[in-house]
Amino acid sequence: MSSSVLGAVSSRTARERLVRAVVTAAGGVSILTTIGIVVVLVWESIGFFRRVSPVEFLTGTEWTPLFQPQHFGVLPLLAGSVLVAVIAALIAIPLGLGSAIYLSEYAPRQLRAVIKPTLEVLAGIPTVVYGYFALTFITPVLRHIIPGLGIFNALAAGIVVGVMVLPMIASLSEDAMFAVPRELRQGGYALGGTKFEVATRVVTPAALSGIVASFILAISRAIGETMAVVLAAGMTPNLTFDPRESIQTMTAYIVQVSLGDTPFGSIEYQSIFAVGLLLFMVTLAMNIFGRWFLKRYREEYA
Amino acid sequence: MSTIRVTAGGDAALETRDVSVFYGSNEAIKTVSFEIPRNKVVALIGPSGCGKSTLLRVFNRMNDLVPTARVTGEVLFQGEDLYADHVDPVEVRRRIGMVFQKPNPFPKSIYDNVAFGPKINGTGGDIDAIVEQSLQQAALWDEVKDRLSASALELSGGQQQRLCIARALAVTPEILLMDEPASALDPIATAKIEELIHQLVADYTIVIVTHNMQQAARVSDYTAYLYLGELIEYDDTNTIFTAPTEKHTEDYVTGRFG
Ligand SMILES: Nc1ncnc2c1ncn2[C@@H]1O[C@H](COP(=O)(O)OP(=O)(O)OP(=O)(O)O)[C@@H](O)[C@H]1O
Numbered sequence: 314m315s316s317s318v319l320g321a322v323s324s325r326t327a328r329e330r331l332v333r334a335v336v337t338a339a340g341g342v343s344i345l346t347t348i349g350i351v352v353v354l355v356w357e358s359i360g361f362f363r364r365v366s367p368v369e370f371l372t373g374t375e376w377t378p379l380f381q382p383q384h385f386g387v388l389p390l391l392a393g394s395v396l397v398a399v400i401a402a403l404i405a406i407p408l409g410l411g412s413a414i415y416l417s418e419y420a421p422r423q424l425r426a427v428i429k430p431t432l433e434v435l436a437g438i439p440t441v442v443y444g445y446f447a448l449t450f451i452t453p454v455l456r457h458i459i460p461g462l463g464i465f466n467a468l469a470a471g472i473v474v475g476v477m478v479l480p481m482i483a484s485l486s487e488d489a490m491f492a493v494p495r496e497l498r499q500g501g502y503a504l505g506g507t508k509f510e511v512a513t514r515v516v517t518p519a520a521l522s523g524i525v526a527s528f529i530l531a532i533s534r535a536i537g538e539t540m541a542v543v544l545a546a547g548m549t550p551n552l553t554f555d556p557r558e559s560i561q562t563m564t565a566y567i568v569q570v571s572l573g574d575t576p577f578g579s580i581e582y583q584s585i586f587a588v589g590l591l592l593f594m595v596t597l598a599m600n601i602f603g604r605w606f607l608k609r610y611r612e613e614y615a
Numbered sequence: 616m617s618t619i620r621v622t623a624g625g626d627a628a629l630e631t632r633d634v635s636v637f638y639g640s641n642e643a644i645k646t647v648s649f650e651i652p653r654n655k656v657v658a659l660i661g662p663s664g665c666g667k668s669t670l671l672r673v674f675n676r677m678n679d680l681v682p683t684a685r686v687t688g689e690v691l692f693q694g695e696d697l698y699a700d701h702v703d704p705v706e707v708r709r710r711i712g713m714v715f716q717k718p719n720p721f722p723k724s725i726y727d728n729v730a731f732g733p734k735i736n737g738t739g740g741d742i743d744a745i746v747e748q749s750l751q752q753a754a755l756w757d758e759v760k761d762r763l764s765a766s767a768l769e770l771s772g773g774q775q776q777r778l779c780i781a782r783a784l785a786v787t788p789e790i791l792l793m794d795e796p797a798s799a800l801d802p803i804a805t806a807k808i809e810e811l812i813h814q815l816v817a818d819y820t821i822v823i824v825t826h827n828m829q830q831a832a833r834v835s836d837y838t839a840y841l842y843l844g845e846l847i848e849y850d851d852t853n854t855i856f857t858a859p860t861e862k863h864t865e866d867y868v869t870g871r872f873g
């Protein structure tokens with residue numbers, strides 16, 4: 314009797330070991346993939362920086378790798394990405410946060426039950442669809458309002474990327490706000506808070522870590538967005554912060570070269586890795602900044 | 616039903632007239648009429664589920680936040696019905712403060728917790744002074760004066776509860792409602808809260824819900840005994856505990872049931 318009990322325990326232990334081995338392997342694969350990507354990015358970038366100095370790359374104001382004379386100043390691409398991301402953030406952050414506050418604090422439960430899944434569906438629409446939406450709807454409307462606006466412009470791209478990441482901000486922020494304990498809201502009401510005051514001064518600060526995380530995810534996605542931006546903003550490297558101009562973002566350049574017949578090992582080929590590395594660093598910096606911000610300002614409930 | 620009075624002068628801080636509360640079709644409070652005298656401590660006692668918290672929330676219109684809840688009857692506060700059409704529940708809650716069973720400080724600094732009420736109500740004046748004075752009144756100042764910017768969540772449970780009391784006092788309410796304010800605290804912290812209630816009653820009218828008979832006997836001037844939503848008996852605390860009129864009350868306070 315006692316030996317069968319011990320036997321059962323040891324077979325469970327064996328199963329535990331197997332499970333651990335499988336999940337460790339799964340975790341290992343994803344870590345190795347990430348390391349692999351970074352290694353390739355850095356390796357090819359080193360090749361690039363042997364031919365073009367990092368200083369020229371980071372400070373140059375002209376980006377003409379596909380024409381003669383070749384210039385490899387990345388600032389126009391960086392400016393293009395930042396411009397699109399800023400316009401997107403200006404649209405998506407206030408609207409997304411507003412929607413989250415509405416859904417979490419004001420909307421009737423039944424309405425929330427319909428809208429929440431809808432937001433998640435919106436977040437799953439292929440981005441190329443958003444690109445066509447920009448070209449066929451947003452740009453014509455903008456051209457009506459702003460005379461002389463070109464077909465390709467940063468404004469339409471920023472707007473469409475903003476619309477694209479809005480559901481993500483709304484949904485994730487709403488999750489964070491909805492999870493704030495009821496007792497905190499009651500505390501706010503009991504002190505003579507209005508619904509709006511409780512929403513903005515109790516619930517929003519208490520949910521700040523989730524809200525900021527949603528902003529960072531959204532902005533990272535805006536910087537990384539490719540198809541919608543290519544379709545709406547065009548492929549004209551242009552060092553400008555004028556949203557009416559056609560621009561090219563870092564991602565758009567990578568697509569342009571990847572789709573072309575650039576020979577393997579050529580400087581143009583290597584340049585996309587250097588741009589990719591920069592993109593990676595920008596996103597990483599955003600995440601680090603986000604973590605720092607949270608540590609500094611978060612109001613965590615117990 | 617006529618109002619149960621415990622004072623002759625009729626100097627009531629609050630008076631309920633045929634107050635009933637329904638959650639959907641369930642009548643949780645049944646035509647309760649009694650008065651809460653000014654600058655006294657009134658204890659609400661009774662077995663779990665009898666409606667103590669519900670009745671307490673009638674006084675600052677917190678039941679408005681429960682979608683299914685409906686209140687009928689009148690609650691007179693300074694001669695005015697709190698449930699009259701023109702009355703703003705937000706203003707009611709500013710004048711009639713509330714402390715909850717579980718300490719619920721905001722996840723902000725100690726200072727910001729106390730300053731919250733004065734700030735949203737635009738009280739004006741010197742917020743620093745209001746914060747200090749409220750913490751003094753709640754007998755917490757000496758323990759926190761050197762770390763006002765620390766998170767309120769770093770405080771012990773008893774300190775958090777006194778912070779919640781300070782936070783309520785900072786909006787200078789006239790009445791303080793307390794729903795089992797010491798039930799989550801140890802005996803020492805409980806003694807501090809009771810001591811505090813004794814001091815506060817000079818300036819405030821206090822209504823306290825408690826499950827603890829000794830506590831009701833120690834802190835209150837008057838005690839109301841509720842059972843299944845009905846006000847069974849309301850009198851001097853002394854009378855309720857030593858010579859109640861109703862057999863039911865006697866059984867409860869002597870611990871024979873409930
Ligand atoms: N939000 C609510 N929705 C529906 N019914 C409720 C709600 N709150 C309380 N009730 C019901 O009203 C009755 C009185 O509840 P209440 O919380 O006022 O009792 P209580 O005397 O405070 O009990 P306890 O001593 O356990 O805190 C109970 O039957 C309870 O189920």
Ligand SMILES: [Mg+2]
Nearest residue numbers: 667668669794
């Ligand atoms: Mg209760």
